[in-house]
Amino acid sequence: MRRFRDTATIEIPLPASRALPLFTARGERAWVPGWKPRFPAGEPDDEDEGTVWVTEAHGRTTYWVVATRDARGVAYARVTPELFAGIVEVRQRRADARSTQLEITYDLTALTDAGAAELDSFAAGYHEEIRGWRAAIEATIA
Numbered sequence: 001m002r003r004f005r006d007t008a009t010i011e012i013p014l015p016a017s018r019a020l021p022l023f024t025a026r027g028e029r030a031w032v033p034g035w036k037p038r039f040p041a042g043e044p045d046d047e048d049e050g051t052v053w054v055t056e057a058h059g060r061t062t063y064w065v066v067a068t069r070d071a072r073g074v075a076y077a078r079v080t081p082e083l084f085a086g087i088v089e090v091r092q093r094r095a096d097a098r099s100t101q102l103e104i105t106y107d108l109t110a111l112t113d114a115g116a117a118e119l120d121s122f123a124a125g126y127h128e129e130i131r132g133w134r135a136a137i138e139a140t141i142a
Helices: 016-023 113-124 126-141
Strands: 003-012 052-057 060-070 073-080 084-095 100-110
Touching: 003 113, 003 126, 016 073, 016 084, 016 100, 084 113, 100 113, 100 126, 113 126
Parallel strands: none
Antiparallel strands: 003 100, 052 060, 060 073, 073 084, 084 100
16 A cells, blocks of 8 residues: 555544543643653743644654644644555544544655555554554543
């Protein structure tokens, strides 16, 4: 696979004002084991458009940029050199005082044959991975 694009929907048992911040570079620290974003320009007070951070995981570096952000969600451009590049978007579909339904869209393009092989694996487990996010978040808010 050279390009993967898919959307998964999850329900987070929090109002949008608490759910959406969990999907920022700093917010994911609360529920993603080992998530340690590094901000080359210094850690910002707020992650507005243009904010850049870097992550290290599984022996590789990924560069992230806030591409767009509004009250209902955010889109990140991301590049993992020699593997893939694309956009990750988190968008609120519905929210009330007790829960928020989110759409998580990944649109990634393989940059190499190795990236294409990893993209195949990622695609095969995509919906299961996103469902796991809900469990990880619930474990941290329990």
